[in-house]
Amino acid sequence: MISDAIDNEQVEILLNDVLETHGYDFLEYSHASIKRRIIRLYGLDNFVSFAEFRYTVKTDKQYFKRFLEEITVNVTEMFRDPSFYKSLRNDVLPVLGTYPFIRIWVAGCSTGEEAYSLAIVLKELNLLNKSLIYATDINPSVLDKAKKGMFPLNYLKQYSENYLQSGGLKDFSTYYTANYSLAKFDESLNSKMIFSTHNLVSDHSFNEFQLILCRNVLIYFDKDLQHKVFNLFDGSIEKLGYLALGSKESLEFWPKAKEYKRVKMEKIWRKL
Amino acid sequence: MAETVDSMPCGALIIGGSAGSLDVLLEIFPALRNDIGFPIVLVVHRKASNESLLTDLLKSRTTLVVSEAEEKEFLKPGNVFIVPADYHMLIEEDESISLDYSEKVNYSRPSIDVTFQSAAEVFREKLVCILLSGSNADGVEGLKSVNNFGGRVVIQNPNTAIMPYMPQQAVLNVKPHVVLDSHHMADYINKLND
Numbered sequence: 001m002i003s004d005a006i007d008n009e010q011v012e013i014l015l016n017d018v019l020e021t022h023g024y025d026f027l028e029y030s031h032a033s034i035k036r037r038i039i040r041l042y043g044l045d046n047f048v049s050f051a052e053f054r055y056t057v058k059t060d061k062q063y064f065k066r067f068l069e070e071i072t073v074n075v076t077e078m079f080r081d082p083s084f085y086k087s088l089r090n091d092v093l094p095v096l097g098t099y100p101f102i103r104i105w106v107a108g109c110s111t112g113e114e115a116y117s118l119a120i121v122l123k124e125l126n127l128l129n130k131s132l133i134y135a136t137d138i139n140p141s142v143l144d145k146a147k148k149g150m151f152p153l154n155y156l157k158q159y160s161e162n163y164l165q166s167g168g169l170k171d172f173s174t175y176y177t178a179n180y181s182l183a184k185f186d187e188s189l190n191s192k193m194i195f196s197t198h199n200l201v202s203d204h205s206f207n208e209f210q211l212i213l214c215r216n217v218l219i220y221f222d223k224d225l226q227h228k229v230f231n232l233f234d235g236s237i238e239k240l241g242y243l244a245l246g247s248k249e250s251l252e253f254w255p256k257a258k259e260y261k262r263v264k265m266e267k268i269w270r271k272l
Numbered sequence: 273m274a275e276t277v278d279s280m281p282c283g284a285l286i287i288g289g290s291a292g293s294l295d296v297l298l299e300i301f302p303a304l305r306n307d308i309g310f311p312i313v314l315v316v317h318r319k320a321s322n323e324s325l326l327t328d329l330l331k332s333r334t335t336l337v338v339s340e341a342e343e344k345e346f347l348k349p350g351n352v353f354i355v356p357a358d359y360h361m362l363i364e365e366d367e368s369i370s371l372d373y374s375e376k377v378n379y380s381r382p383s384i385d386v387t388f389q390s391a392a393e394v395f396r397e398k399l400v401c402i403l404l405s406g407s408n409a410d411g412v413e414g415l416k417s418v419n420n421f422g423g424r425v426v427i428q429n430p431n432t433a434i435m436p437y438m439p440q441q442a443v444l445n446v447k448p449h450v451v452l453d454s455h456h457m458a459d460y461i462n463k464l465n466d
Contacts, residue, residue, distance in 0.1 A: 008365070030362075030364065030370040031364055031365065031370075032362035032363060032364045032365075032370045032390050033362055033370050033372045033374075036362060036372070036374075036386070036389075036390065037374070073372065073373060073374040075373055075374055075375055216373045219343050219359075219370070219371045219372065219373065220370075220372070223344055246373075248342065248343050248356060248359060248371050249343065250342075
């Protein structure tokens with residue numbers, strides 16, 4: 001990757017085009033990360049000049065779909081950070097189990113691995129029947145993948161290890177059937193999921209939840225945008241509901257953080 | 273040429289290492305002076321689960337402040353920032369830290385290339401990057417960027433590396449400012465302070 005193929009000013013121009021033409025606002029994303037994604041895509045797709053790249057992003061709707069999918073990060077895995085899922089299983093979900101109905105929002109769900117992991121834990125706690133998981137992402141094409149519940153088979157060994165470390169009770173392979181190079185997850189899991197596009201930057205709250213999971217999304221946002229999103233979450237979490245973040249993310253510098261109490265050592269906070 | 277670059281104050285030191293680099297780090301850190309006037313960033317390949325092991329090991333061997341890098345934190349002189357396992361680390365124009373969980377680069381996350389490249393543009397001729405022992409070619413592309421932006425490229429002498437492949441690839445593909453034996457590293461870093 002040629003790291004100086006596109007300069008800061010050109011990144012700015014491109015992101016302004018994207019906002020004006022397509023309505024997606026990336027101006028408050030962490031600059032270094034988004035710039036790296038843009039340069040990476042420019043190299044991958046063999047553009048010869050910034051002008052050509054800019055014109056294509058601006059005018060070619062098909063290409064913009066690819067642009068959107070590639071400049072956002074869609075790397076995710078099942079049961080990432082097993083100790084986090086252990087805490088969900090032991091500390092959070094049993095509390096929510098006392099409610100008649102459980103609403104969960106997985107914000108920035110990408111291709112769905114976290115939503116399916118969560119559904120598996122809910123199922124093992126006999127709570128899946130009274131739960132609804134709203135899984136949203138900015139990106140329509142990753143949601144199409146998430147709906148299918150099919151993940152590359154070569155990752156399943158790692159997922160199975162994560163699952164067992166997180167306190168999983170079963171043989172992980174009972175949750176999927178191998179289909180060529182893909183593992184197709186049991187349909188009882190996604191029968192309780194609702195998939196929809198939602199842009200954390202520009203869209204509003206759409207329901208009240210007892211648990212919001214948003215892991216490794218906010219690291220791509222600058223501080224101001226992080227705080228806006230925390231406010232959005234705050235308006236979407238019921239009293240005594242929970243907010244779960246990625247292992248390197250924190251509520252710490254958000255002004256309303258004192259209205260939340262950390263759950264043990266994990267990146268989970270409870271609204272007081 | 274060498275003289276003009278040498279006289280440039282160091283704005284940041286980034287050390288990248290993979291297999292076999294821990295021994296060198298454990299040799300370097302006890303010998304560093306305690307008034308280092310620039311931030312030090314360590315990008316070391318390791319298993320995703322080995323969370324704080326490296327931080328703890330180094331803490332016990334230096335008086336400098338050692339911590340795992342937090343997102344949005346500012347680089348501070350005299351502090352050592354360790355890139356967390358399973359994240360890439362980039363540096364913003366304002367010298368704050370951005371973490372990134374995107375695809376592995378050179379089968380690695382953190383990738384040395386990612387941090388070198390992003391620092392190259394921010395610190396330009398005030399950047400010093402050291403590449404240590406390792407068995408893949410991560411770091412080479414990053415060092416090229418460092419060269420392009422006028423920073424200093426330091427490579428461990430492959431003959432003193434437990435795993436010579438990584439420094440070898442660097443020496444073959446990038447023009448280094450200096451190639452150093454592992455036991456001359458600490459002295460070199462201490463002199464960057466002058």
